[in-house]
Amino acid sequence: MSSAQTAITVVDLHKSYDDYEAVGGVSFEVAEGEIFGLLGPNGAGKTTTVEILEGYRISSSGSVSVLGFNPAERPRELRERVGIVLQSSGMYRHVRVREAVAHWAGLYPHPRDVDEVLGIVGLDDAVQATALVRTLSGGQQRRLDLALALIGDPDLIFLDEPTTGFDPAARRAAWATIKRLRDLGKTVLLTTHYLEEAQELCDRVAIIKNGRILAEGPPSTLSEASARYRVSWRDATGALISEEVDDPTELLHRLTSEAIARGESLADCSVIRPSLEDVYLELTADEVSEALQ
Amino acid sequence: MSDTTLAWRQYRLERKMFWRNPTAAFFSFVLPLIFLFLFGAVFSGNQSSLDVLVPGIAGLSVMATTFNALATQMTFLREQGVLKRVRGTPLPGTSYLSGIIGSAATNAVIQILIIIVAGKFFFGLGWPKDWIELAIFTVLGVACFASMGVAFSHVIPNFEAAPAYTNLVFLPMIFISGVFFDVDNVPTFLRDIANALPLVHVINGISAALVTGAPITDHLSDLAVVAVWTIACIILAVRGFSWSARD
Numbered sequence: 001m002s003s004a005q006t007a008i009t010v011v012d013l014h015k016s017y018d019d020y021e022a023v024g025g026v027s028f029e030v031a032e033g034e035i036f037g038l039l040g041p042n043g044a045g046k047t048t049t050v051e052i053l054e055g056y057r058i059s060s061s062g063s064v065s066v067l068g069f070n071p072a073e074r075p076r077e078l079r080e081r082v083g084i085v086l087q088s089s090g091m092y093r094h095v096r097v098r099e100a101v102a103h104w105a106g107l108y109p110h111p112r113d114v115d116e117v118l119g120i121v122g123l124d125d126a127v128q129a130t131a132l133v134r135t136l137s138g139g140q141q142r143r144l145d146l147a148l149a150l151i152g153d154p155d156l157i158f159l160d161e162p163t164t165g166f167d168p169a170a171r172r173a174a175w176a177t178i179k180r181l182r183d184l185g186k187t188v189l190l191t192t193h194y195l196e197e198a199q200e201l202c203d204r205v206a207i208i209k210n211g212r213i214l215a216e217g218p219p220s221t222l223s224e225a226s227a228r229y230r231v232s233w234r235d236a237t238g239a240l241i242s243e244e245v246d247d248p249t250e251l252l253h254r255l256t257s258e259a260i261a262r263g264e265s266l267a268d269c270s271v272i273r274p275s276l277e278d279v280y281l282e283l284t285a286d287e288v289s290e291a292l293q
Numbered sequence: 294m295s296d297t298t299l300a301w302r303q304y305r306l307e308r309k310m311f312w313r314n315p316t317a318a319f320f321s322f323v324l325p326l327i328f329l330f331l332f333g334a335v336f337s338g339n340q341s342s343l344d345v346l347v348p349g350i351a352g353l354s355v356m357a358t359t360f361n362a363l364a365t366q367m368t369f370l371r372e373q374g375v376l377k378r379v380r381g382t383p384l385p386g387t388s389y390l391s392g393i394i395g396s397a398a399t400n401a402v403i404q405i406l407i408i409i410v411a412g413k414f415f416f417g418l419g420w421p422k423d424w425i426e427l428a429i430f431t432v433l434g435v436a437c438f439a440s441m442g443v444a445f446s447h448v449i450p451n452f453e454a455a456p457a458y459t460n461l462v463f464l465p466m467i468f469i470s471g472v473f474f475d476v477d478n479v480p481t482f483l484r485d486i487a488n489a490l491p492l493v494h495v496i497n498g499i500s501a502a503l504v505t506g507a508p509i510t511d512h513l514s515d516l517a518v519v520a521v522w523t524i525a526c527i528i529l530a531v532r533g534f535s536w537s538a539r540d
Binding site: 055056076079080082084086088089091092093094103104106107108109132148152 | 294299302306309310313314370372373374375377378380381382383384385537
């Protein structure tokens, strides 16, 4: 990561509201051309962090740099190079889709082609492009959000929970679109509380909870690093035993030797590498137990 | 693109959207004209009442197309998150607001022109006696009530409450400010309140330009009161301005 240019640097970011600390010391870096995910349950501090990077909120302490600028000063040059999809934001009701995107294009110095962008987000058929915004479905409005964020040909795109509330098919379609952003060479910072989404899209993920980052890394290494092998088997009495080990070699050797010595088969034996989901659930465990209570 | 060009583009989009929204067009546009023709019919043949009514409706129109329309529109844009979305683009806030306020001002001017034509052909008024005086009071009235609308939108808790809040200001102000009848017939304490508010002075100025032909030098105090309100409202509108809804 040191070789690539850094798009976003966040160092010891804090944000407090009165007596409530929404973000309590978050640090991470996002390289240019990377899709970085902030993954965490609702209320973890994802949106607060992103909105500080977007210039909507001012941090309490710590430093942030976005494309080399301080977002709190909201320099116009930064706004020209950043595309923002907010978690929820309304739109004029009496404007047509193509009209809105063309109007937005005029706000930027080097916009992309309107029809190209409508094609990227999948709003390019004649009916959709001329539809009034107020007649769009939720999923279509979300695609318009993305079109409006893309039209200025930004270097960096913020996606705050881009697929929350989507049905599975719509989510797949949105993922395909977001992957195209990577092909366009864009840097993407997205937040999500869907694990599959982070796993599917992100080069690197930071798991955030209660305003703090619990783990960070590529989705694959994240599960390697923070969790162990789980070996399960049935012992001589038939009880199901499971044990977690860093390296299963020795345990497996012992189990198989004992089973052979007894002349029995090693029933229901399995070795599981925990998925990112297990890591996520483990790290955010009290959230789940709180929810269950 | 220059900030002025951006404001112009925003203005044109606002105009397009305005005509696509029949409800908004009706309330800020047609309603005052209905008032004009209804009360015009009631007062028909009584020229001194019509001489009060026509400038009164002109003042009401200036207020409805700017104060009511902008207070409601800003509440909507803020609550829906449109302002927040715009804030994330390179569009300067001044260009954006100029486009929106310019659109409201256009409605006020169109309305005044319709009222002038109606005054000439239906209510025996003749053409305005002093166009410059009319222009000055219209422009100042628009500036005053537009900034009052933007400032007042900060008080309105949500979009559903917007009509109630704006009418709470609008209806009493038009009734005590002599829109439908001569202020001289109003009890003194109400007249004092009306005189402290800007609408009666906008109407006085428009009345001078449309009906009496009194020169603007006779109406400097009216001008001064509206100017003070305008400055105060601009300060309140800018100071209190918020791009997103209260959490």
